Amino acid sequence: MDILSFLVRLFQGGMGNLAAYLAAHVLLCLVPAFYIAGAMTALIPKASVTRFLGRNAPKFISYPAAALAGSVLAVCSCTIVPLFAGIYKKGAGLGPAITFLFFAPAANILALVYTGGVIGVDLAFARLFLSLAFGIGIGLIMALIFRRSDIAHDKSTDAMFSGKGGMRRGALIFLLLLVALLLAGTFKVSLLTNTYAEFTLPISGMDRFQDFLYRLVPYDASKGEEGVTAQGAILIGMLVLIGLASFKGLENIFEGFNLWTWMAMGLVGLTLMIAALGMTPHAGGLDIRFTGRFFGVLLAIALLVWLMFKRLTEDELRDWLWESWRFVKQIFPLLVVGVFAVGVIRVLIKPEWIQALAGHNTILGNLAGVIFGVFMYFPTLVEVPIAKMFLSLGMHRGPLLAYLMADPELSLQSILIVSAIIGRLKAWTYVFWVALFSTLAGLIYGSWVDGTGLGMIVLYLTLFLAALALVLYWVDKRTRVKGTIPQKAATD
Amino acid sequence: MLVIKILGTGCPNCKKVEALARQAVTNLGVEAEFIKVTDYSEIMQYPILSTPGLVINEKLVCAGRIPSQAEITTWLANALMEVT
Numbered sequence: 001m002d003i004l005s006f007l008v009r010l011f012q013g014g015m016g017n018l019a020a021y022l023a024a025h026v027l028l029c030l031v032p033a034f035y036i037a038g039a040m041t042a043l044i045p046k047a048s049v050t051r052f053l054g055r056n057a058p059k060f061i062s063y064p065a066a067a068l069a070g071s072v073l074a075v076c077s078c079t080i081v082p083l084f085a086g087i088y089k090k091g092a093g094l095g096p097a098i099t100f101l102f103f104a105p106a107a108n109i110l111a112l113v114y115t116g117g118v119i120g121v122d123l124a125f126a127r128l129f130l131s132l133a134f135g136i137g138i139g140l141i142m143a144l145i146f147r148r149s150d151i152a153h154d155k156s157t158d159a160m161f162s163g164k165g166g167m168r169r170g171a172l173i174f175l176l177l178l179v180a181l182l183l184a185g186t187f188k189v190s191l192l193t194n195t196y197a198e199f200t201l202p203i204s205g206m207d208r209f210q211d212f213l214y215r216l217v218p219y220d221a222s223k224g225e226e227g228v229t230a231q232g233a234i235l236i237g238m239l240v241l242i243g244l245a246s247f248k249g250l251e252n253i254f255e256g257f258n259l260w261t262w263m264a265m266g267l268v269g270l271t272l273m274i275a276a277l278g279m280t281p282h283a284g285g286l287d288i289r290f291t292g293r294f295f296g297v298l299l300a301i302a303l304l305v306w307l308m309f310k311r312l313t314e315d316e317l318r319d320w321l322w323e324s325w326r327f328v329k330q331i332f333p334l335l336v337v338g339v340f341a342v343g344v345i346r347v348l349i350k351p352e353w354i355q356a357l358a359g360h361n362t363i364l365g366n367l368a369g370v371i372f373g374v375f376m377y378f379p380t381l382v383e384v385p386i387a388k389m390f391l392s393l394g395m396h397r398g399p400l401l402a403y404l405m406a407d408p409e410l411s412l413q414s415i416l417i418v419s420a421i422i423g424r425l426k427a428w429t430y431v432f433w434v435a436l437f438s439t440l441a442g443l444i445y446g447s448w449v450d451g452t453g454l455g456m457i458v459l460y461l462t463l464f465l466a467a468l469a470l471v472l473y474w475v476d477k478r479t480r481v482k483g484t485i486p487q488k489a490a491t492d
Numbered sequence: 493m494l495v496i497k498i499l500g501t502g503c504p505n506c507k508k509v510e511a512l513a514r515q516a517v518t519n520l521g522v523e524a525e526f527i528k529v530t531d532y533s534e535i536m537q538y539p540i541l542s543t544p545g546l547v548i549n550e551k552l553v554c555a556g557r558i559p560s561q562a563e564i565t566t567w568l569a570n571a572l573m574e575v576t
Contacts, residue, residue, distance in 0.1 A: 046556055050541055073542075081501075081532060086541045254512065254558070315560065322558070326504055420532065 010344045016217045017343025018336065019228040021118070021385060022236050027275045028185030028297075029117035031268065034331075036178045037110050038324025040072055043171040043316060049073060050083075053091045054161035063136045066096035070103030070135070071112075080104050085421045091161050094422065095143030098430060101418065102135040105380075105408035110327070114384050115404070117186060119391060126401055130441040133461070134405075137468060138433045144472055146426055170311030177304050184296030185276060195278060197290040206230055206281035230286070231279040238271040250325040253318055261321070269301045331380050338382030346389050354393040361398035361446030366439045369399035373406030374435065383407045398446015405438040440464075494524040494571055499535045499545030499555075506544040508558050513546060516564040522572060549575070 020026075049072060052065035066087065073083065080101070088097035105111065107128050116124035167175075184192065213228040228236075245267055249260030276297040278289030308317060358365035378386060387404050391397070410431055419427035448457050496513055500506025510526065517524045529535055529547075538545060542556035546564070553559075553567045 042557075046541060082535065082540055082542045085532065085536050089536065090539070254508065254561075319557070329504070417532070421536075 010347055012217055013347040014340040014343035016219050016228075017346065017385070017389075018340050019217055019232055019236075021335075021339045022232060022239065026117055027235055027239075028272065028293075029113050029182060031272060032178060032182040032185060033110050033113040034327050035320075035324045036113075036175070036182065037108070037327050038322075039171075039175050039178055039320050040109065041323040042319035043175060044072060044167055046073055048167060050086075050091075050161050053087050053096060055091060055093070057092055059095075062092040062096045063099050063139055066092065066100040066139070067103045067107075067132055067135055070100045071107045071109065081417055081421075084418070088422060093143060094146055094426070095139040097139075097422075098142045099135045099139035101430075102138055102409055102434065103131055105414075106131040106135075106405060110331070110381060111384070111408065113182065114381055115387075118384050118388050119400075123397065123401060123404070126441075126445045127404055130401070130445065131405065133465065134437040134441060137465065138430070138437060140472055141433060141468075142426070142430060144475055145429060170307065171316060174304070174307050174312060177300060177307065181272075181297065181300035181304065184293060184300050185272065192292040192296055194292050195289040196292060196295070199288055200284065201286040201288060203285050204283075206286045207283050209233075210281045229279070230281045231274070231277075235271060235275055238267060238274065242267045242271060246325055246328070250321055253322050253325075257318075265321075269305075272297050272301065334379035335381050335385075338379060339385045342382075342385045342389050346393070349389075349393060351393045354390060354395050358390075358395045358399040361396050361443065361450055363439065363443065365396060365399040366402040366442035366446070369395075369401075369403035369442060370406040370435050370438045373403045373438070374410045374431070376407065377411040378407065380408075396446055397449045398442045398444075400442075401445045402438045402442025405441050406435060409434050409438070494522060494568065494575070495527065495549055496524050497527045497529050497545075497547035499529045499538060499540060499547060500543035501530050501532070501535075503543065505558055509544045509546055509554075512558070512561050513564055516561055516568055519561075520565060520568055522568065524568075 049065060049069045052061050053069065054062075057065070069083065084097050084101050087100055088094055091097075112124050112128060115127055210230045213230065213233055217228050242264060245260050245264035249258055249262070249264045253261060273294060276291065276294040278287075278291050280287040280289070312320075357368050373383075383404060386407075387400055390403070391400055415427055415431060418430065422430075444457055444461065448454065494517075496517070498506055498510045498513070500509070506528075510528070514526065535543065535545065538547060538552045538555075540552060540555040544558070545555040546553050546559065546567075548567055548571045551571070554563070559567075
């Protein structure tokens with residue numbers, strides 16, 4: 001009997017966590033994010049970024065361009081690995097390739113939006129800026145350490161990177177509108193959170209339904225847990241319907257649009273609008289509140305629909321829908337399983353363990369975060385709910401960032417693929433630098449959270465980067481003076 | 493006889509390209525041999541920046557996106573013209 005109640009508790013933990021992740025505020029950020037990622041893949045011509053990654057591009061262009069390519073073009077491994085190999089072997093070389101590899105998993109649109117929605121906007125920004133600084137830093141260091149072997153690379157054509165491509169204006173506006181939809185759904189400003197109109201739906205029994213849900217999935221608000229609201233239950237139902245319609249309408253979209261396709265899209269729009277409403281069930285019925293958020297989402301969706309029919313070609317529309325659906329299919333099931341598992345595990349971990357290990361912003365705590373990140377492999381985006389769990393168990397935000405930086409960059413799987421392309425020595429050197437820099441990122445961010453002034457941190461960071469740049473410059477000069485002989489040896 | 497290679501490690505897009513190419517081949521009523529290239533070092537022999545890639549008679553015709561069936565049919569017809 002004891003074991004049974006224990007199992008029930010585990011199950012409730014998993015369900016509770018899952019419910020919290022499917023709640024309105026997460027839906028409003030995650031669903032648009034999937035569509036943005038799809039639009040980026042389908043509507044931005046790759047050539048518009050890759051043309052800055054050719055062999056002859058100067059460093060101050062190729063490194064930022066590599067980071068941009070990482071955040072815009074590479075949401076899935078289909079693009080990451082070939083683009084990495086291409087930049088390394090035929091394009092700008094090892095440095096930008098490493099920058100790209102570092103930046104892509106940590107700062108792509110899905111990862112950033114999800115981090116911002118679940119944990120907090122501050123951490124999402126820290127992830128973005130520190131990834132940018134350190135991605136370029138590690139790229140420069142790697143390029144310097146392996147300077148000689150990099151020169152030996154085939155000096156073949158630049159043709160792969162010479163493509164010209166701009167984005168059509170209609171497609172660009174479409175993409176920006178999707179971003180606007182995301183912001184309307186997630187921004188916490190009073191213009192959006194205020195209620196402008198309100199009415200009561202006379203459905204009896206909603207309060208009993210709500211009580212039933214709370215009993216089914218009990219929660220503890222003091223631990224930062226969220227229960228299933230009636231609105232949440234409706235949204236989960238809608239999600240299942242969307243899944244069904246998408247499966248029928250988007251899976252075979254290359255044979256043409258059918259009724260299911262339109263139904264899936266209509267349902268997505270409807271779900272977003274319901275998620276943006278405020279709902280309070282009570283004995284007399286269901287209070288519906290029209291918030292500014294609702295009107296923002298409504299406006300964005302209306303404009304998107306208009307653009308879809310007026311400005312996008314059928315091919316663009318089809319590619320966009322297919323890519324978005326592909327991301328959902330690839331990431332969402334694993335995310336659901338992962339989130340459930342995190343909820344189960346959370347019941348088992350004692351907060352004291354986490355607090356003792358990484359409750360404060362120490363070097364040891366940050367290292368623990370990084371090491372956990374390196375040796376654990378989680379599917380895309382699952383690192384975020386895991387981080388949330390650690391946070392609620394008392395982990396300091398510094399070590400938390402260290403973990404978030406290290407986990408997606410380094411997994412055994414990616415190390416193996418990378419070492420197949422650039423060799424084992426380079427791959428492990430890369431791992432070492434990422435581990436070091438992630439620890440550093442955690443320390444810096446942690447001390448900011450602890451109250452060190454922004455000025456001091458910028459000063460530290462600038463000093464560190466300046467020292468790094470000086471060393472790089474010095475070594476660069478030395479190798480250039482002495483470099484003629486080893487260069488020859490390398491090209492032979 | 494055409495040799496068609498699908499470059500890609502088995503992500504859904506690669507399968508889609510293969511299915512579309514097979515359909516185009518059937519519609520044209522030509523003979524073709526399909527080869528799936530999944531090894532990265534082999535894929536990188538072609539000037540390609542992202543998978544899926546489609547190669548007809550050793551010529552890369554498309555990479556990084558899913559072409560439409562009409563496009564594939566045109567490429568197949570061109571390749572046939574070059575052979576004969």
